[in-house]
Amino acid sequence: MALTLPDIRHLFDTYGAMAYSGEPVTQLQHALQSAALAEGAGAKDALVGAAFLHDLGHLLNLQGETPTARGIDDLHQYFALPFLRPLFSDAVLEPIRLHVDAKRCLCAIDADYFSKLSADSVRSLKLQGGVFSEPEAEEFLRKPFAQDALSLRRWDDLAKQPERDTPPLDHYIQLIERLSAQHGATTQADI
Numbered sequence: 001m002a003l004t005l006p007d008i009r010h011l012f013d014t015y016g017a018m019a020y021s022g023e024p025v026t027q028l029q030h031a032l033q034s035a036a037l038a039e040g041a042g043a044k045d046a047l048v049g050a051a052f053l054h055d056l057g058h059l060l061n062l063q064g065e066t067p068t069a070r071g072i073d074d075l076h077q078y079f080a081l082p083f084l085r086p087l088f089s090d091a092v093l094e095p096i097r098l099h100v101d102a103k104r105c106l107c108a109i110d111a112d113y114f115s116k117l118s119a120d121s122v123r124s125l126k127l128q129g130g131v132f133s134e135p136e137a138e139e140f141l142r143k144p145f146a147q148d149a150l151s152l153r154r155w156d157d158l159a160k161q162p163e164r165d166t167p168p169l170d171h172y173i174q175l176i177e178r179l180s181a182q183h184g185a186t187t188q189a190d191i
Contacts, residue, residue, distance in 0.1 A: 027055065041151070051095075087180045103128070105140045
């Protein structure tokens, strides 16, 4: 079953005030901050959309606040994809799918990265399979959209500031509406 754009808005309106996994921000603040950081870095719209939607799986597969503290990996990076696939291109979906593995890769290739992870990110890293080996990191880096996923991951890590100003939810809803319309037009042209 696909989500509609109003469904996505409804998820943020309904569950966006939930705490973001033991961090000092809500799910909505985290999504807005991630997207704002991507936008501020000059990312293409598809990657800004991915940054905004990357944790939507938490809102679809509700496991309560801080499921990692109970040993639960909610597989959020995969959970939302079937619902989003009809709406968005791989340029949006693949960075979402890969953002957890991007954390595992960054821990392997960046000597300072692990030390900057929050307590919840360290807990979830263990549940998500741990740090990549060198061959796993090399394999990850060869994947299409791996570089976008690495960028998304870094914005994800920074998007935990309770006082950070961002554009409003409507700004990113309009962006994903444009992305969905572009995807629909491309899909229709392929038929």
